[in-house]
Amino acid sequence: MSNKYLFNTLTGFFVYLIVQVFLLKNLVLFGTAFCFLHVVFILLLPIETKTTPAMLIAFSLGLGVDIFYDTLGMHTAALVLVAALRSNWIKVLTPRGGYDEDLIPSVLNMGVGWWLSYSLPLLLLYHFLFFYIDNLGTDLYLPVLFKTISSTLFTFLMGMIVQVLFYKRKRGI
Amino acid sequence: MQRILLFLYRIRSFLLFVLLESLAIWFIVNNNSPQGAVFFNSSNNFIGTILSSKDNFTSYFSLSSANEALVEKNTELLKKLDRFTQPKDSVYLVLDSSLSLQHEFRSALVINNSLHFNQNYLTLNKGSRHGIKAGMGVFNEQGVIGRVKGVSKNFSTVISLLHTDNLISSKVKSSEVFGSTKWDGRNPRQAKLLYVPRHVILSPGDTIVTSGYNAVFPEGILVGRVTEIGQGADTNYLDITLELSTDFSRLNYVYLVENLLKTEMDSLYDASGIIIDE
Numbered sequence: 001m002s003n004k005y006l007f008n009t010l011t012g013f014f015v016y017l018i019v020q021v022f023l024l025k026n027l028v029l030f031g032t033a034f035c036f037l038h039v040v041f042i043l044l045l046p047i048e049t050k051t052t053p054a055m056l057i058a059f060s061l062g063l064g065v066d067i068f069y070d071t072l073g074m075h076t077a078a079l080v081l082v083a084a085l086r087s088n089w090i091k092v093l094t095p096r097g098g099y100d101e102d103l104i105p106s107v108l109n110m111g112v113g114w115w116l117s118y119s120l121p122l123l124l125l126y127h128f129l130f131f132y133i134d135n136l137g138t139d140l141y142l143p144v145l146f147k148t149i150s151s152t153l154f155t156f157l158m159g160m161i162v163q164v165l166f167y168k169r170k171r172g173i
Numbered sequence: 174m175q176r177i178l179l180f181l182y183r184i185r186s187f188l189l190f191v192l193l194e195s196l197a198i199w200f201i202v203n204n205n206s207p208q209g210a211v212f213f214n215s216s217n218n219f220i221g222t223i224l225s226s227k228d229n230f231t232s233y234f235s236l237s238s239a240n241e242a243l244v245e246k247n248t249e250l251l252k253k254l255d256r257f258t259q260p261k262d263s264v265y266l267v268l269d270s271s272l273s274l275q276h277e278f279r280s281a282l283v284i285n286n287s288l289h290f291n292q293n294y295l296t297l298n299k300g301s302r303h304g305i306k307a308g309m310g311v312f313n314e315q316g317v318i319g320r321v322k323g324v325s326k327n328f329s330t331v332i333s334l335l336h337t338d339n340l341i342s343s344k345v346k347s348s349e350v351f352g353s354t355k356w357d358g359r360n361p362r363q364a365k366l367l368y369v370p371r372h373v374i375l376s377p378g379d380t381i382v383t384s385g386y387n388a389v390f391p392e393g394i395l396v397g398r399v400t401e402i403g404q405g406a407d408t409n410y411l412d413i414t415l416e417l418s419t420d421f422s423r424l425n426y427v428y429l430v431e432n433l434l435k436t437e438m439d440s441l442y443d444a445s446g447i448i449i450d451e
Contacts, residue, residue: 133201
């Protein structure tokens with residue numbers, strides 16, 4: 001399992017990074033709705049991933065995205081925070097009977113309601129932090145709020161679509 | 174002692190979190206200081222190579238419009254050149270060699286661009302090997318684009334005009350009134366003209382060009398057109414909105430200008446204690 005896990009994580013890392021910097025970087029709706037799909041990769045790490053490796057993965061992924069975006073440190077800071085809060089947030093949301101072993105916390109495995117309450121706050125936090133840092137020193141509070149909300153919704157929708165298309169349901173629940 | 178170690182071990186993930194976050198913040202601060210190191214950005218050699226090979230594919234889609242723009246610029250230059258070609262039957266005398274060459278021009282291709290953040294940067298496919306230096310002005314046939322921030326051997330990064338800290342010294346073409354153009358972070362097609370006193374009479378449609386007062390741009394490169402003039406919250410200055418002449422969403426070929434007398438001007442300003450904002 002360990003080998004397979006490592007392989008999956010590594011491929012996922014590079015696929016998300018490449019898709020993000022070459023395709024989604026140019027996809028900005030109406031100048032306000034950004035799609036930061038790489039956050040969904042961090043959210044979709046297997047449930048038993050410890051906080052330490054999750055943060056290290058988030059740090060390197062954030063740095064990779066930042067280098068191509070020329071926003072050095074901004075994605076990294078926000079993504080590390082999301083990775084740090086992730087496992088505690090999962091613990092808070094434990095359903096009755098606990099989690100299955102070796103499970104990816106996706107829509108297909110956990111259901112829409114759980115995914116909504118898991119991903120939406122973290123995505124909102126990520127986008128808010130990112131746009132807040134981006135706008136430090138200016139007085140554009142309303143645009144920050146607007147960008148945060150529209151980008152969160154856009155990323156959330158894209159995340160759902162990606163999961164439905166490319167992720168498998170774990171058999172037998 | 175053992176207890177301390179145990180305690181540290183127990184909060185290890187929090188310590189790691191603090192470490193990584195402070196690293197990230199250090200990156201942010203470093204990247205935004207004007208003289209910051211430019212190792213970890215898109216002018217890095219490895220990243221630049223990837224970006225330029227990506228641009229090899231995508232540039233085909235904009236070839237026709239790029240050609241059109243180049244042809245337009247060429248005809249304009251030919252028209253200008255026509256004025257300077259010397260008739261065969263005349264004699265010319267060089268008056269002063271220091272007047273002759275103050276600016277040198279180069280060209281480059283944009284391989285990475287952004288316009289929706291508050292601090293936007295571009296990457297060009299030429300670097301120190303091709304004679305690009307930090308501080309050179311960047312423009313294209315439509316108007317001003319920005320200023321070179323850092324160079325590596327083969328690539329360079331440019332602070333776009335769409336960067337909330339980037340001021341460009343400009344003036345009104347018809348009346349020679351000067352101010353500074355600065356982007357306010359709202360709309361990539363619009364910017365503000367700052368420091369124009371209230372008594373100045375402007376009308377919508379006035380052309381704004383670079384002033385040539387700072388050493389980055391020569392005089393007379395197009396910046397934009399005035400669209401709105403308001404009284405503004407500041408008691409001394411007008412609140413002027415420009416429509417930028419450059420379409421930042423479709424940049425490909427750009428020109429770079431180097432002021433050969435910049436070091437001399439800078440040392441003069443230094444010696445006389447004048448601080449020039451760029």
